[in-house]
Amino acid sequence: MLALLCVTLVACTENKCNTGELEHIIRRYNHLVIQGYRNQDMNPMQEVTTEEQARKLYHHMAALGEGQLRMESELKGIIFKKTDLRGNSDATVETEETWDFSHRKMATNEKYAEEKGFIYRMGYVLNKKDGRWMITQVNTISGTSTNTVIPWPRLDRKGNRVTPSRDNAKPANHP
Known part of the structure; x- marks a missing residue:
């Protein structure tokens, strides 16, 4: 009986330790995401993610850059909902994360779009290799806008802002 109790205590302690490690890795990941977009450099992501996962972030950052935009973000809160x-x-970890983020024009630093209090439900898949936990996959389960400060502008085919005319705001007449 004493041996079973010792095994149970060790397993619980080990799981608690792993949970703490996993939470630390996810917090570090979010910090590196913020820095990566700010500095236009996703290479440091490989500290906590696989090369493939870092490449996905790089492609998103590069797409913004091609549009002459840079993203700035701030993690306002994180709740660890489930760890398996x-x-x-x-391991898999589900979080609820609250973010403020804005997209800025690279040339002028002018805000192009901005969200505050955006709530993401995220899923992280982690694998331990050579004694280190690494994030191998990140999934957005859901996203909820709570405060759009500056909405994404509507653009024409040439990339110019389009302001809807009052006539376009009316519903179409049906015969």
Whole structure:
């Protein structure tokens, strides 16, 4: 009986330790995402993610850059909703994250679009390799806009802002 109790205590302590490690890795990931977009450099992401996952972030950053935009973001809060450890080397973590972010024009630093209090429900897949937890996949489960400060502008085919005329705001007449 004493041996079973010791094994249970060790397992619980180990899981608590793993949960703390996983939360630390996800917090570090979010910090590096903020820095990566700010500095236009996603290479540091490989500290906590696989090369493939870092490449996905790089492609998004590069697409913004092609549009002459840079994203600035701030993580306002994170709640760890669910952690599922499968053995000693596989885990999934669900979070609820509240973010403020804006997109700025690179040439002028003018705000192009801005959201405050955007709530993401996120799913992280982590694997332990050579004694280190690494994020192998990140999924957006849902996203909820709570305060659009500056909405994304509507653009024409040439990329110019389009302001809807009052006539276009009326519903179409049906025969």
